[in-house]
Amino acid sequence: MNDTVEVKVPDIGDFKEIDVIEVLVKPGDAVEKETSLITVESDKATMEIPSPAAGVVKQLKLKVGDKVSEGSLIMLLDVAAAARAAVPQPAPPAAAAAPPGRTLPTGGSGAAALVPASVAAAAGADLHAEVLVLGAGPGGYTAAFRAADLGKKVVLIERHAALGGVCLNVGCIPSKALLHAARVVTEAEEMSHAGIGFGKPKIDVDKLRGWKDAAVGRLTKGLAALAKQRKVTVLQGVGKFESPNVIAVETPGGVTRVSFDACIIAAGSSVARIPGFPYEDARLMDSTGALRLADIPRRLLVIGGGIIGLEMACVYDALGAKVTVVEMADGLIPGADRDLIRVLAKRIEKRYEAIYLNAKVAKLEPRPEGLLATFEGEVNPRQQMFNRVLMAVGRRPNGAAIGAERAGVAVDARGYIPVDKQQRSNVPHIFAIGDVCGEPMLAHKATHEAKVAAETIAGHKVAFDALTIPSVAYTDPEIAWMGLTETEAKQRGISYDKASFPWAASGRALSIGREEGVTRLLYDKATGRILGAGIVGVNAGELIAELVLALEMGADMEDIGLSIHPHPTLSETAFFAAEMALGSITDLYQARK
Ligand SMILES: Cc1cc2nc3c(=O)[nH]c(=O)nc-3n(C[C@H](O)[C@H](O)[C@H](O)COP(=O)(O)OP(=O)(O)OC[C@H]3O[C@@H](n4cnc5c(N)ncnc54)[C@H](O)[C@@H]3O)c2cc1C
Numbered sequence: 158m159n160d161t162v163e164v165k166v167p168d169i170g171d172f173k174e175i176d177v178i179e180v181l182v183k184p185g186d187a188v189e190k191e192t193s194l195i196t197v198e199s200d201k202a203t204m205e206i207p208s209p210a211a212g213v214v215k216q217l218k219l220k221v222g223d224k225v226s227e228g229s230l231i232m233l234l235d236v237a238a239a240a241r242a243a244v245p246q247p248a249p250p251a252a253a254a255a256p257p258g259r260t261l262p263t264g265g266s267g268a269a270a271l272v273p274a275s276v277a278a279a280a281g282a283d284l285h286a287e288v289l290v291l292g293a294g295p296g297g298y299t300a301a302f303r304a305a306d307l308g309k310k311v312v313l314i315e316r317h318a319a320l321g322g323v324c325l326n327v328g329c330i331p332s333k334a335l336l337h338a339a340r341v342v343t344e345a346e347e348m349s350h351a352g353i354g355f356g357k358p359k360i361d362v363d364k365l366r367g368w369k370d371a372a373v374g375r376l377t378k379g380l381a382a383l384a385k386q387r388k389v390t391v392l393q394g395v396g397k398f399e400s401p402n403v404i405a406v407e408t409p410g411g412v413t414r415v416s417f418d419a420c421i422i423a424a425g426s427s428v429a430r431i432p433g434f435p436y437e438d439a440r441l442m443d444s445t446g447a448l449r450l451a452d453i454p455r456r457l458l459v460i461g462g463g464i465i466g467l468e469m470a471c472v473y474d475a476l477g478a479k480v481t482v483v484e485m486a487d488g489l490i491p492g493a494d495r496d497l498i499r500v501l502a503k504r505i506e507k508r509y510e511a512i513y514l515n516a517k518v519a520k521l522e523p524r525p526e527g528l529l530a531t532f533e534g535e536v537n538p539r540q541q542m543f544n545r546v547l548m549a550v551g552r553r554p555n556g557a558a559i560g561a562e563r564a565g566v567a568v569d570a571r572g573y574i575p576v577d578k579q580q581r582s583n584v585p586h587i588f589a590i591g592d593v594c595g596e597p598m599l600a601h602k603a604t605h606e607a608k609v610a611a612e613t614i615a616g617h618k619v620a621f622d623a624l625t626i627p628s629v630a631y632t633d634p635e636i637a638w639m640g641l642t643e644t645e646a647k648q649r650g651i652s653y654d655k656a657s658f659p660w661a662a663s664g665r666a667l668s669i670g671r672e673e674g675v676t677r678l679l680y681d682k683a684t685g686r687i688l689g690a691g692i693v694g695v696n697a698g699e700l701i702a703e704l705v706l707a708l709e710m711g712a713d714m715e716d717i718g719l720s721i722h723p724h725p726t727l728s729e730t731a732f733f734a735a736e737m738a739l740g741s742i743t744d745l746y747q748a749r750k
Pocket of ligand 1: 296321322325330395465555558593601
């Protein structure tokens with residue numbers, strides 16, 4: 158029996174004489190069925206050609222720079238050697254139990270990374286896109302604009318009239334506008350300690366809402382203009398896959414079918430809900446309802462002590478509501494180091510009516526005078542009446558609501574679409590970015606992934622390989638962290654050292670009356686290279702960016718401690734922490750080691 162098979166370029170549609178830009182295997186390599194063998198590139202896109210069978214590469218029959226068409230010989234493959242080679246089985250690309258995020262091996266798992274325009278157009282669509290983007294949040298609009306800038310014909314589908322998704326319309330931007338208002342109120346209040354009294358603020362809720370909406374409106378209108386300048390076709394309606402190359406969009410004027418060569422799913426996420434609560438009652442709000450700012454309730458219950466719940470608690474507290482937070486876990490904001498959280502907890506414990514940990518709301522009953530909450534856990538009294546309740550228990554990805562199965566796109570049990578480092582799903586010409594493809598659900602993750610997907614489709618050799626995605630809670634004080642946390646370092650047995658600079662020794666922190674902050678650097682014991690950073694204090698979200706850059710550039714404590722930081726600034730706290738690591742600090746007394 159002949160154990161050697163010839164591996165040839167499969168049917169790649171209309172493409173002929175296209176360039177081999179990469180040979181991904183060499184003689185002697187063991188490959189699995191579906192392992193990518195070569196990458197080819199046309200003027201439209203790139204695609205990887207997978208192996209039709211498992212085996213060991215015997216002889217390569219082409220090289221980078223060769224031109225290939227359907228039937229061109231790629232290699233000789235020893236298929237009998239597969240059994241002898243005992244190649245480990247890769248995880249299935251979209252197993253229901255797979256963790257969210259990047260679970261696919263690079264290159265996807267289908268037969269071709271590109272379906273030519275002629276095939277898609279043949280599907281009898283109303284419109285054709287070289288790149289179709291589903292969802293116009295920060296992921297979607299960034300991907301659409303980048304693809305257009307790279308010369309692609311782009312269609313962007315969004316169900317809402319305004320572009321910008323959750324972030325611009327009901328997330329990052331309106332929440333930060335209200336948090337700014339909250340900060341002005343609390344700063345004015347706290348200046349009474351310095352002898353300046355403004356009296357109780359008069360809050361015109363309608364005007365405040367209008368001001369916040371105006372900021373959002375300016376941004377979303379700006380996006381519409383940017384789409385127009387780039388000739389991106391924006392289609393308003395709900396889009397669902399009809400096949401691997403067509404999305405049907407229910408527009409206000411009827412169904413429009415759009416065919417595509419490549420698609421980027423940027424469908425985002427939705428608010429998660431605890432079942433059995435009276436959602437028909439407008440006094441039970443999600444974050445979108447809370448941002449609407451219908452009124453300022455006398456008593457507000459926030460269910461969920463994560464970032465979104467605590468940011469909204471901060472807003473309503475400053476505006477005059479008595480705030481109670483209930484959290485099932487034993488601490489606020491999971492993910493951040495506990496000592497940073499303690500600084501926030503100490504401040505808000507004084508301001509809020511109550512913070513219940515290890516506790517939950519078992520029942521919520523609408524009454525004429527409010528919503529009656531029945532608590533479980535160490536809560537006293539067990540039953541309490543609130544004028545409004547904010548449900549902030551997390552968000553769920555929208556992967557299961559877009560007809561992905563009709564395109565063959567795998568969606569895991571939680572609704573995430575697993576992707577590889579190029580943001581490819583298991584279907585090679587369909588990509589996913591942002592909240593829908595994994596945690597952390599953050600706008601800056603979505604925009605970076607968007608660029609990777611658009612550039613990959615345009616044939617660039619790129620990957621999502623950020624060393625860290627920073628997290629920020631824009632509470633008062635803010636908490637920001639990046640890279641390794643101390644908790645993770647301990648759990649993973651990583652050898653590290655740390656330097657914590659207390660803001661009580663920062664001239665700038667003292668001059669603004671906010672000396673409770675801490676800036677902490679984690680670094681490699683042997684090399685001094687930065688491993689992670691955590692900051693609690695006002696503007697921590699701005700300060701963390703320098704340390705993200707330091708991590709990405711492989712900076713060590715000397716790099717930070719010898720870079721001259723302007724005085725007096727809060728940015729100096731990173732510099733002082735590095736000086737503490739180096740043992741050269743003079744702004745504090747440090748006992749000799
Ligand atoms: C209150 C709040 C505050 C937040 N604050 C921050 C913050 O400060 N910083 C930060 O980084 N992140 C923040 N986030 C998270 C951030 O908003 C998300 O991570 C980000 O918006 C994700 O971007 P995306 O493009 O993946 O999805 P989204 O912004 O969710 O956009 C998806 C878009 O797809 C559309 N869509 C979905 N399905 C379809 C369909 N079938 N047809 C047509 N259109 C569809 C949706 O209408 C939506 O516009 C916050 C979120 C909330 C709720």
